[in-house]
Amino acid sequence: MGGFATHEKPLQSDEAVKDLFYHYADDLYRFALYSVGNHDDAKDIVQDVFLKAYRSFGNFRQEAQCKTWLFQIAKNQIRDHFRRSRVRKTAFRKENKVPNRFTEFDSDIEIQDALSRLKENFRQVLILRFIEDLSVRDTADILHWSEAKVRTTQHRALKQLRTIFEDGHPSGKRKGMNHHEG
Amino acid sequence: MKDEQEVIKRLNRLSEKRLSADEKNAMFQRIQNDFHEAPSKRRNRWFVWGAGATVVLITLVVLFSYRDALIGERVPPALSATETSFTGSGVSPIRNVSNEQIFPVVNSASDQSHIRTLFKATIKGHQGAIFDQADSVWRDGNWRNAKGKSGPRYVASSLNSGKGDRNLPRITVYNMNNSSGVIAKTTFIPPRRIGHLTIIEISNGGKVIHFLSSSGKSGTFNFETHEWHFSGGNKIPQLGSRSLGELVRSSIKQNGKNDKLYLVMYYKSKHDGRNVPGVRKYFSQEIRKQHAGVPTVLYGPSYIVIARGLFKPTIKDGIANTAIIAYTGDGRVEWRYFLNIDLSAFQSMETTLLKTGPVHELPTGPKQ
Numbered sequence: 001m002g003g004f005a006t007h008e009k010p011l012q013s014d015e016a017v018k019d020l021f022y023h024y025a026d027d028l029y030r031f032a033l034y035s036v037g038n039h040d041d042a043k044d045i046v047q048d049v050f051l052k053a054y055r056s057f058g059n060f061r062q063e064a065q066c067k068t069w070l071f072q073i074a075k076n077q078i079r080d081h082f083r084r085s086r087v088r089k090t091a092f093r094k095e096n097k098v099p100n101r102f103t104e105f106d107s108d109i110e111i112q113d114a115l116s117r118l119k120e121n122f123r124q125v126l127i128l129r130f131i132e133d134l135s136v137r138d139t140a141d142i143l144h145w146s147e148a149k150v151r152t153t154q155h156r157a158l159k160q161l162r163t164i165f166e167d168g169h170p171s172g173k174r175k176g177m178n179h180h181e182g
Numbered sequence: 183m184k185d186e187q188e189v190i191k192r193l194n195r196l197s198e199k200r201l202s203a204d205e206k207n208a209m210f211q212r213i214q215n216d217f218h219e220a221p222s223k224r225r226n227r228w229f230v231w232g233a234g235a236t237v238v239l240i241t242l243v244v245l246f247s248y249r250d251a252l253i254g255e256r257v258p259p260a261l262s263a264t265e266t267s268f269t270g271s272g273v274s275p276i277r278n279v280s281n282e283q284i285f286p287v288v289n290s291a292s293d294q295s296h297i298r299t300l301f302k303a304t305i306k307g308h309q310g311a312i313f314d315q316a317d318s319v320w321r322d323g324n325w326r327n328a329k330g331k332s333g334p335r336y337v338a339s340s341l342n343s344g345k346g347d348r349n350l351p352r353i354t355v356y357n358m359n360n361s362s363g364v365i366a367k368t369t370f371i372p373p374r375r376i377g378h379l380t381i382i383e384i385s386n387g388g389k390v391i392h393f394l395s396s397s398g399k400s401g402t403f404n405f406e407t408h409e410w411h412f413s414g415g416n417k418i419p420q421l422g423s424r425s426l427g428e429l430v431r432s433s434i435k436q437n438g439k440n441d442k443l444y445l446v447m448y449y450k451s452k453h454d455g456r457n458v459p460g461v462r463k464y465f466s467q468e469i470r471k472q473h474a475g476v477p478t479v480l481y482g483p484s485y486i487v488i489a490r491g492l493f494k495p496t497i498k499d500g501i502a503n504t505a506i507i508a509y510t511g512d513g514r515v516e517w518r519y520f521l522n523i524d525l526s527a528f529q530s531m532e533t534t535l536l537k538t539g540p541v542h543e544l545p546t547g548p549k550q
Contacts, residue, residue, distance in 0.1 A: 047216075051217055108195060108196055130194060158189050161193075162189050165192075
């Protein structure tokens with residue numbers, strides 16, 4: 001957890017948002033990047049997240065963790081992004097090059113590709129839990145789930161990702177598109 | 183794949199992905215710029231919306247103000263001066279079609295709306311028919327009885343439309359409620375047949391009406407004493423051996439200009455003497471079509487007032503009862519002449535008036 005989890009004194013928006021930005025921009029960028037699969041879209045999402053944070057900073061409840069709060073905004077931005085663009089497939093996916101064996105998933109892009117084949121809730125829970133290293137509780141807060149649901153979904157997501165690594169596609173079958181659950 | 187830990191380990195590798203320092207700086211700069219520009223953009227947006235709403239509101243107000251003109255009931259400018267003379271006494275002439283006021287004479291939008299409601303509410307009933315065929319209708323303040331009930335009072339003049347002598351004029355007072363229902367009706371019949379009566383004033387707190395008749399008589403009637411007074415002689419110039427065209431021309435020559443000459447036309451069906459809305463509409467359209475820009479007023483189901491000009495009706499059937507009225511410079515009637523013209527017999531009214539035409543004086547009863 002970052003150092004902005006709790007603030008003892010009221011935050012002044014300019015400086016505080018600047019601190020928040022430089023502290024959490026990378027985390028949010030990764031969350032956005034692996035969710036939407038596009039560098040430019042991810043940057044736009046991060047920018048929108050902090051712009052919203054700027055505007056709603058006065059309404060920010062100090063008892064809430066900054067990181068959780070920002071990730072909640074990011075999650076909504078990602079959902080809006082999918083609604084707007086209706087893009088289910090991500091730009092980095094290489095339709096003509098689908099690894100068939102686990103051993104081929106060595107590069108980051110290939111791992112991202114495997115991630116992108118998951119359902120969105122599977123993908124998000126894995127990003128938050130194992131890329132951003134958030135606790136089950138924080139993940140549950142961000143996704144507005146129960147902790148039990150986080151654990152269950154995490155388990156299923158790992159299982160499916162392993163299947164992809166092994167067989168090259170979820171559930172052992174090659175599918176052209178993932179289904180977005182907004 | 184050996185186990186889940188291997189998958190997690192590979193996922194953890196992705197956590198090393200970061201934005202460059204330049205990207206972060208540029209991004210934060212954009213965030214700050216957007217944040218500080220946004221309020222002014224929002225203000226601009228509100229300004230645009232506010233300006234648009236204001237324009238719409240003003241347009242609606244203007245349209246509402248000129249709705250009468252837009253729906254076709256326009257007031258001849260030359261009559262405005264005479265209209266105002268009615269408002270000083272506190273009574274409001276609602277319609278006045280056969281005297282020198284000529285026309286409707288509704289001096290406020292609420293009056294106009296009210297009389298429309300009145301006509302609409304009673305058009306199928308007896309009172310509606312009377313109002314419909316009345317020579318003039320005035321709204322004369324409000325009545326109030328001992329029980330505290332009150333409502334608008336109307337005074338109308340008309341010819342007898344029922345049994346008996348159809349040329350017998352009468353004056354009827356209607357006490358209405360606020361729903362345009364008739365609470366009480368009192369009819370007064372003058373002792374003389376003097377043709378159409380046109381109420382020109384109501385004075386003494388609504389007790390005395392002043393009228394002009396189509397036979398050239400003027401007079402008063404007192405509602406309290408029920409006394410009638412008549413005065414004046416025959417003001418209608420004798421047609422004699424002259425044609426109406428000659429009469430009009432002489433009048434124009436005498437007055438030096440012809441903008442004081444008005445035509446008042448009553449149009450009724452030749453079948454039963456009642457109004458035919460379809461014909462009225464056609465008539466109105468025909469006049470407007472041929473005299474675009476000429477002040478033309480259509481008022482009531484059976485009356486058409488045309489100001490400033492002659493016209494060429496092309497009505498194929500029906501009888502038009504027409505009055506030609508010449509005005510003096512101050513708006514008083516110099517003379518008027520009622521005609522009974524079968525429009526279908528003429529190619530144009532202009533021809534009829536100025537050249538030839540078998541025009542006939544409208545019967546107004548025996549000479550006094």
